[in-house]
Amino acid sequence: MEDLEIIGSEEWCIFEGLGIPAIKARVDSGAKTSSLQATNIKVFIKGAHEWVKFEVNPIQDNRSIAIDCQARLVDRRTVKSSSGISEERYVIKTPMTLGNQTFDIELTLASRDTMEFRMLLGREAxxxxxxxxxxxxxxxxxxxxxxxTSKYSNYFKEKTGLKIAILASNPELYSNKRLVEAGEARGHEMVFLNVEHAYMKLDAHSPQIRYRGGNILNEFDAIIPRIKPAVTFYACALIRQFDNLGVYCLNSAEAITQSRDKLFASQLFSKNDIHIPITGFAKSPMDTKDLIKMVNGAPLIIKLLESTQGKGVVLAETNKAAESVINAFKSVQTNILVQEFIKEANGQDIRCFVVNGKVIASMQRQAEKGEFRANIHQGGKASIIKITQEEKKLAIKAAKVMNLAVAGVDIIRSNKGPLLLEVNSSPGLEGIENATGKDIANSMIMAIESKLKVAIK
Structure with a gap:
């Protein structure tokens, strides 16, 4: 024991063989094997042996630095994550330098994007x-x-001249931080604009948008709207103003507005032969019983017209309960939709992420036991899924009907085939990036480049 060197709870490690000059590791004696954050993992044959190539983003919250690595594959192991989920991981063996010592260690390759450290140093090492x-x-x-910064200086890219703003409310949200990272990784200048700190001047000769403190916002090439429901009206007014000033907006104000109006959206879907669960809408309490009957009775779903992320959505399990909830909403002049409940879905739905007319990622969401909504932030579990061609066409068509360049399209599988639940104009990135391992934020930035005809070297 006296001969052992003292190590802290976190240390900087170096992997010369992998080309990683510095990576911060969490020291965890409770974990047997060390692990390294890795993406785009692919196995290949080299000299009659299996090797693995992969990408490492060694700096937390900075995907602009991506290092291509490869190493001989020494094992495949089933590892249980901190969340209790077992998964097969690839194992490599490579030299690691820690201070003055260099020695071989085994590393499992794992997705650690949501973890504080990109590496975990286990007790075997x-x-x-x-x-x-x-x-x-x-x-x-x-x-x-x-x-x-000096160690990674060769990985920083030159600016291309594009200036892109994230128009949102919270700079600390995963989605907003990821978009900033992705834009900077491709050499763009990224700026966060708080919706409520911007204001506008309406004038035929010199229209303007200003920011708190009086700064005139006149240098942006593109805007990425990430609008929470509470500021939809004001944010869409800002987006229209940016559009009037010649700034490209990834989703237009009109598209966002109609996607937030569930009744109007449902009417557009029906008009364009997009199948949705049977949906009813009525004004008078006198029509409640027939409204319930029209959607095949209880159990049924009751939705506030302006609800998002599963909020304001109620499952009424009996006709009597449905009548009570519907009439309660109507008594306070609240607009609602009544929708048939798809029992055979078993609390599952599919989120398709559509960018510029292509489904770039899909995940299946499973509701918690006893729940009927599969929203991730409400406890639902996400997993990667391969969707059918019919589901892919449905997602693409729904985004096109809404005129959204970026959309989260929610689909439910029923005995009648896939049905469209809704289209989200500001879909979150965290759940689907973690479930699929795909860089959705990068695809959104590339969509802007494509529109503005900017070539990245």
Missing amino acids: LSNRYIVNPAKSFVIQDFTTTEV
């Missing part, structure tokens, strides 16, 4: 070498921000 003092950090070696 620590055994007979180190003793952990969890109260300290960077005992062996520490790098300053300047030093880390």
